[in-house]
Amino acid sequence: MMNVSGECVGRERCEELAKSSSFYRKVYSEIEEIGWEPIRRLGGDLTFFSFHILDKKGRAHNLEIQLNRDYPNSPPSVSADVPYMFTLEWSTSSRLKDVMHQFQKHLDYLQEFWSVLDNIDKSLCVVDVKQPARASAIRRIDAGNDCIIIVHIDFKDPKSLPESRFIGPVPSATHMNNLHMLWRRNCKRWSNERSFPENLECILGTELPKPLGLQVEDDQQQVECGICYAQFLPTDEELGARSGTRTDYTCENISCNKSFHSLCLTDWLRSITTTRQSFDVLFGNCPYCSDPVAVKTSNK
Amino acid sequence: MMCFQNFKVRKFFTSRNSGKVSPDTVSKSAENRLWKEFQEKDDVLKIHVRSWLPSPENIFRWEATVNGPVGCPYEKGVFTVSVHIPPKYPYEPPKITFKTKIFHPNISEIGEIFVDILGSRWSSALTINLVLLSICSILSNPVEPLLVSNHAARLYQKDRKAYEKVAREWTLKYAKG
Numbered sequence: 379m380m381n382v383s384g385e386c387v388g389r390e391r392c393e394e395l396a397k398s399s400s401f402y403r404k405v406y407s408e409i410e411e412i413g414w415e416p417i418r419r420l421g422g423d424l425t426f427f428s429f430h431i432l433d434k435k436g437r438a439h440n441l442e443i444q445l446n447r448d449y450p451n452s453p454p455s456v457s458a459d460v461p462y463m464f465t466l467e468w469s470t471s472s473r474l475k476d477v478m479h480q481f482q483k484h485l486d487y488l489q490e491f492w493s494v495l496d497n498i499d500k501s502l503c504v505v506d507v508k509q510p511a512r513a514s515a516i517r518r519i520d521a522g523n524d525c526i527i528i529v530h531i532d533f534k535d536p537k538s539l540p541e542s543r544f545i546g547p548v549p550s551a552t553h554m555n556n557l558h559m560l561w562r563r564n565c566k567r568w569s570n571e572r573s574f575p576e577n578l579e580c581i582l583g584t585e586l587p588k589p590l591g592l593q594v595e596d597d598q599q600q601v602e603c604g605i606c607y608a609q610f611l612p613t614d615e616e617l618g619a620r621s622g623t624r625t626d627y628t629c630e631n632i633s634c635n636k637s638f639h640s641l642c643l644t645d646w647l648r649s650i651t652t653t654r655q656s657f658d659v660l661f662g663n664c665p666y667c668s669d670p671v672a673v674k675t676s677n678k
Numbered sequence: 679m680m681c682f683q684n685f686k687v688r689k690f691f692t693s694r695n696s697g698k699v700s701p702d703t704v705s706k707s708a709e710n711r712l713w714k715e716f717q718e719k720d721d722v723l724k725i726h727v728r729s730w731l732p733s734p735e736n737i738f739r740w741e742a743t744v745n746g747p748v749g750c751p752y753e754k755g756v757f758t759v760s761v762h763i764p765p766k767y768p769y770e771p772p773k774i775t776f777k778t779k780i781f782h783p784n785i786s787e788i789g790e791i792f793v794d795i796l797g798s799r800w801s802s803a804l805t806i807n808l809v810l811l812s813i814c815s816i817l818s819n820p821v822e823p824l825l826v827s828n829h830a831a832r833l834y835q836k837d838r839k840a841y842e843k844v845a846r847e848w849t850l851k852y853a854k855g
Contacts, residue, residue: 402819414795415803420722420811423749424819428722605768605802607711642707646802649769665803 405445408474415666416478425449432635433485437492439512441481443474456481457511460488461533473586482633491515491536494574498529503587519578522586523553527578539568540573557582600624604666605642617641634667643673653670688742703715712737715805727810729761732796741777742810751845754781757855759789759813760796762805771800772809779852781839783831783846784819792825 395433405424407432409417416429418440429441451466456477458597464484466477495517498504503520510517519527525546532538541562546554564581572580579586603625613622625637644660647653653662665669682805716729716737729742742762746752757778764770774796775788784792795804795812824831 406815406819406821413803414812415801415810417808417811418720420726420815421749424815426722606707612707646769649766651754665699665801675854 383432385668390668401449405474405477411473411590412475413477413667428472431478431481431485433492434480434489434515434632434635435493436597436635437512439485439636444475460484461491461513461515488533489659491531491533494531494536498574500589503589518573520582521557522587525554526558537574539565569589601637603639603642604636605638605646611639611641628669629664629667629669631664631667631669634663634669636666640673643671644675647673679830684762685835708765708767708844709718712806713808714730716740718805718807719766720807723807723811727807729807730767732788738767742808742816744810744817746849747814747818751765751842752782752817752853755780755849757817761810761836763806768802768804769802771796772806772811774813780850781830781841782817783828783834785815785822786825786828787826793821 402424409424409427412429416431418430420427425445427443429443430660431439431441433439438453439458439460442457444457446452446454450468450470450472453466453472454477455473456463456466458481464480465478468476492512495510495515498517498519499510502517504510505518505520506527515531515533517529517531519529521527521544523546523590525544528543528545529540530542531540544554544558544561559583564583567581568577575586588661601624610622610624611617611620620639620641621641625639627640627643629636631639647660647662650662653660655661658675660675661670661672663669680755716731726747727742729740730739731737732739740763742759744759746755746757755778755811757776757780758773760777760786762773763771774791776785776791778789779787780789786792792815793812793816795801795809798840820831820834826832826836830841830845
């Protein structure tokens with residue numbers, strides 16, 4: 379009895395270790411398949427990952443993946459800051475890159491939703507939240523006279539007439555009631571062809587407050603080179619006309635979209651053996667996503 | 679005449695240098711990037727890796743500790759590694775070696791690390807911190823190809839239990855926190 383029991387436990391332990399070992403090998407190879415650069419956080423036991431992913435408009439997203447020890451027999455748990463999570467299509471032959479691919483498609487689907495919200499954030503005076511969560515479909519918009527319109531954007535049809543509520547202090551009840559009445563009377567004028575702020579101002583028949591002193595800089599100005607991590611090349615006589623310039627090459631892979639100084643990119647391409655040259659053009663692969671890149675080696 | 683000569687000399691100098699950036703400019707660029715990498719804040723990175731500069735003014739020389747992952751023979755071990763970064767970084771990979779003795783199929787007895795991201799598969803997209811995290815992950819997951827000249831690699835292939843026993847013993851002996 380004792381002997382049989384001990385033997386049983388021993389065998390189980392061996393099986394667990396063997397499974398553990400193959401688990402690690404599999405997960406490691408799947409990370410290699412995706413590449414190490416998108417990883418922002420990594421659990422030491424290779425069961426937790428946080429990936430940094432850019433969508434088509436260059437918005438940053440975090441995709442978190444949690445694996446069970448019986449992965450891939452059971453699907454990974456996936457979470458991200460999105461208004462709703464996609465249904466993961468999974469089979470025992472699926473891999474981590476399939477999760478990445480499905481998440482990317484999910485982000486593509488939500489582009490219009492986020493574009494509408496970005497437009498609101500940029501054009502109207504949104505109160506309370508400095509930087510709204512990506513998952514949030516609600517905006518509290520200053521309508522003047524201490525009145526606020528709370529709108530809920532439908533992520534399935536972001537350009538449609540939103541659900542709305544009006545709040546304000548009692549002394550402004552008249553103004554708030556006016557807004558509410560105008561909304562009920564004019565909401566049929568909402569049009570998919572107009573932008574959200576235009577629609578709102580059309581229905582309420584008034585210009586709404588603009589963001590307070592919020593100067594939104596051009597996104598392009600914030601872009602850093604993926605190789606030297608600087609926006610501008612050094613100011614250096616040797617660089618000639620390129621001294622102090624910003625990034626001038628962007629990877630054509632929409633998922634990657636990394637920007638580089640062409641000088642940094644040519645220096646990188648020259649440093650590896652797989653680069654090919656034809657006249658003054660270097661052909662190689664993006665250091666981040668390995669898609670083809672072609673950059674001109676201008677000597678001046 | 680004198681002016682003409684100066685102009686000609688200057689032009690020659692400019693054209694000769696315009697095809698290539700001097701090592702000094704490249705290393706200045708590396709320095710700028712490395713300070714940003716060194717200041718990177720990340721919760722999970724902090725759990726597994728701790729890095730510092732032996733000489734605060736020299737950003738091309740780091741040292742770091744890598745914690746042995748839970749559930750492997752190196753668990754509870756704290757391993758010191760030495761990081762030497764070339765002036766041409768990120769066009770060339772860093773050189774990282776273990777200062778703490780470790781019995782591992784991808785790490786030689788003198789601490790050399792044999793993984794492709796420090797050699798043929800280096801990319802300028804990688805960072806020192808990412809490489810250190812990768813080293814942390816290979817502790818619990820040795821990668822092919824193994825060093826045939828390495829005793830740890832041979833034992834790893836021949837007798838997994840014995841390998842784990844020795845690895846655990848070395849961890850207890852050399853890698854106490």
